Amino acid sequence: MESDNQPIVRFENVGLRYGVGPEILNDTSFAIERGAFWFVMGESGAGKSSLLKLMYLALRPTRGHVSLFGHDVATLPRRELPAIRRRIGVVFQDFHLLDHLSTLDNVALPLRVAGVPETQAREHVTELLRWVGLADRMDAKPHTLSGGEQQRVAIARAVINRPSLLIADEPTGNVDDRMAVRLLYLFEELNKIGTTVVIATHNQALVSRFDHPCYVLKGGVLTRTGGREGEAA
């Protein structure tokens, strides 16, 4: 069922609407190949977050099929979802950090739920936090961190277990340009070692600094606008 030449994400005629609201996605079909690096752009309210939620299993499509790693999400039994989710790292638009946990514990969460030994988890987390410049904020609680710092904690948590698929929803919205570029370099590093990356953003300037395909979501339809790789159907 699952093989190396399967796309990491495949949407087939996907339609999405919330309740009786308007169509957020309208018969959208595309495939994200292994190792791709996609930017998804679009105005606020265009449905970028909703599109990503479908990819990280926080939402089910109203119509059509979403496949991850070759598995049709609709037919996956519930007990197999955690294994799929552990292969996906997510940077949520509003971070979703756990307020009662320190920076270190927040970032360590994906390792702990996967049962990684504590000493190993600490080592990884410490190293990563140093890399994103939060070495001195390890014991701080999220509400004592600045927006940019929280965002970096969220990113560190998303990448800590080397996901096959990294999904980031406006991951640079709260950091200055220098940090934004630095974080995107981190994503590129992960991409080079095989991680498929999907980033939703509305920062056109940032997107144009990188040579990756860019897709725009408008009127419930995803269309390609730039870059060299990938193909939207």
Place this chain on the structure above:
Amino acid sequence: MIRRRSALPLATDEASRFLPWLTALMVYLAALALIGAISLRDAAQRWGGQFAGTLTVQIVPAEGVKLHVIDEQVKKAAAILEATPGVVSVKPLDIDATAALLEPWLGRGPLVRELPLPRLIDVRTAPEAKLDIPLLAKQLGDVAPGALIDDHGDWLRSLTALAQAIETISLGVLLFIAMVAIAAMVFATRTGLALHHDVVSVLHMVGARDGYIARQFERHALWLSFKGGVLGLVLAGATLIALDRIGAELAPSLLPRFELGWPQWLALLAVPVAGMVIATVTARVTVMRTLAKAL
């Protein structure tokens, strides 16, 4: 405690404050109901045991029958009893022994011997023996017209019925408490899940299994019920010791004494342990069931 913070901040929930008190109250009531039932059954058995395997045969003299005739009747009756299978010993109380029993009321003197006192025969039977009482009564009636057999059956039967009724009521009380405990735990767990919906969904998103989330609730339930259980145990223990003291002051009396033996202490320990098991299992089942409906 482990240094690591729990992934769910359950300790600060409202439920974490009242659940130990509720548990303490339920453990206290359940322990008293259970120990009360055990003690009563125990007492009924001890008390009833004193009378089981015994028969009393009374020979009531008819008007104007001479003393030596009655002596003769007693002798014949004793002979029949001795010949009955299942009878272990037959001990007729002679006129002196009967008079001695009545001495506190009638005093010592020849007068007693003139009274038409019923004569008693104390009979012991083998524990497993099933005597045919009506047949025996008929046989005895042939030799001694005024013979009456009392096997304490009626009295023992009502004692047993009383003990059983109290046992059933106690069992009902225990079941009721267990149901309330389960309901309280289900409610608290569901509230916790709803309250921490965001955290639970983040845990799911980072790949936590339902079991991982359930474990957080289980541990918390175990800790709360442990706290409540210890308090309930201490209170129930104190109550029992107080009752035991009062019982000691009342003795010796006709009623069997309330006694604290190992079954009572064992029950006292078993109740909070059962409470912790109920709390933990209920928390787990509730979380697993509720999450099974999530995405």
